[in-house]
Amino acid sequence: MQYLESFYNYLQYERRNSSHTIVAYKNDLRQFCEFLEQENIELWVNVTSKVIRSWMVQLVNEGVSPRTVTRKISTLKVLFKFLMLEDVVDSNVAKHVITPKIPKKLPAFVKETEMDFLLDSIEFGQDFTGLRDKLIIEIFYHTGMRLSELVGLMDCQIDAGNDVFKIYGKRSKERIVPIIKELKVSLVRYLNERDKLFPEKRNPYLLITEKGLPVYHKLVYRVVNSYLGQVSTVVKKSPHVIRHTFATALLNRGADLNAIKELLGHSNLAATEIYTHNTFEKLNSIYKQAHPRAEKMEDYI
Structure with a gap:
């Protein structure tokens, strides 16, 4: 998909994200692009909230944890914010996708x-x-x-x-x-x-x-x-x-x-x-x- 290299440069030089964070973004987007390929979607402008929700459902069905799914959707929110700045898309379609509820981790304690x-x-x-x-x-x-x-x-x-x-x-x-x-x-x-x-x-x-x-x-x-x-x-x-x-x-x-x-x-x-x-x-x-x-x-x- 186009604009990904520009996006990674944006993360590195403008947002000044760490190399570890950028690697995580790349992994998330590689998985998302594989999903788009399955759906025969070639342009970012053709990605809708419904498409993102479908990917999210697939991740959940594959056993991906709610916390990880939420992080991946956050990656898409950052990506589409960048694509809006570049006038590639008109809106951030990931922004209104409701992510899975992350269960609260209760603090461990000794009896x-x-x-x-x-x-x-x-x-x-x-x-x-x-x-x-x-x-x-x-x-x-x-x-x-x-x-x-x-x-x-x-x-x-x-x-x-x-x-x-x-x-x-x-x-x-x-x-x-x-x-x-x-x-x-x-x-x-x-x-x-x-x-x-x-x-x-x-x-x-x-x-x-x-x-x-x-x-x-x-x-x-x-x-x-x-x-x-x-x-x-x-x-x-x-x-x-x-x-x-x-x-x-x-x-x-x-x-x-x-x-x-x-x-x-x-x-x-x-x-x-x-x-x-x-x-x-x-x-x-x-x-x-x-x-x-x-x-x-x-x-x-």
């Missing part, structure tokens, strides 16, 4: 019983490394911190008098998160051991390595992955999963959604509302198990 077992029954050790690793898990679980926030956490962000952390999140936005008694005990134990090993500690960071340097992302990720692997079958065993676990546990126990939003440092409520889906699933499961008529009603649904 409360599994977190309890991890913190109460798994042996971390009483040496510096053990105390630090347990503190890492507890900070994530008791505060909902992001990985970057924990790695960047400094001694000066601990307000011991008020038992709170002052956390600096995205765009340096400050928020206050309480330090509960259990976390405070672990924090004091760790600080005592750290200060014995490094009496002249000079860097300002709370969590450090065995060499006295600040902890780094990969180290923290490995710690979390290792310990979650001992108690949970959740596929992704990352710090962010514990953040999800923190939010889900609070919501399940009746915490106000706006309060959770503030604790997590979300800029808007929509980002926090995703956790209500997990809570709904739990409530739905409890309802079906507990309500005397629920099992009977399922026969009619």
Whole structure:
């Protein structure tokens, strides 16, 4: 089909898309052009919304995921916008094509019983490394911190008098998160051991390595992955999963959604509302198990 090379130059030099993005566009358009060839369509001006919808149906029938289909239609929208600029077509026929609904991916979380077992029954050790690793898990679980926030956490962000952390999140936005008694005990134990090993500690960071340097992302990720692997079958065993676990546990126990939003440092409520889906699933499961008529009603649904 004509104009494709000009389109790729447009992507590279005017839109300044990455080479990876351009390769993805080329693959999408190669597939679309193969479909047009099957339909005996040789000119862009002969492509209609109906033609694009037919291609979309074919992709779905072939088992292509809704997310991928949506991306391919987005490619066509960019292409037809370019063709309009070049006066090749009069309208963007891809613009009004309704794409498949992409199912929401619920945040993974660890069960409360599994977190309890991890913190109460798994042996971390009483040496510096053990105390630090347990503190890492507890900070994530008791505060909902992001990985970057924990790695960047400094001694000066601990307000011991008020038992709170002052956390600096995205765009340096400050928020206050309480330090509960259990976390405070672990924090004091760790600080005592750290200060014995490094009496002249000079860097300002709370969590450090065995060499006295600040902890780094990969180290923290490995710690979390290792310990979650001992108690949970959740596929992704990352710090962010514990953040999800923190939010889900609070919501399940009746915490106000706006309060959770503030604790997590979300800029808007929509980002926090995703956790209500997990809570709904739990409530739905409890309802079906507990309500005397629920099992009977399922026969009619």
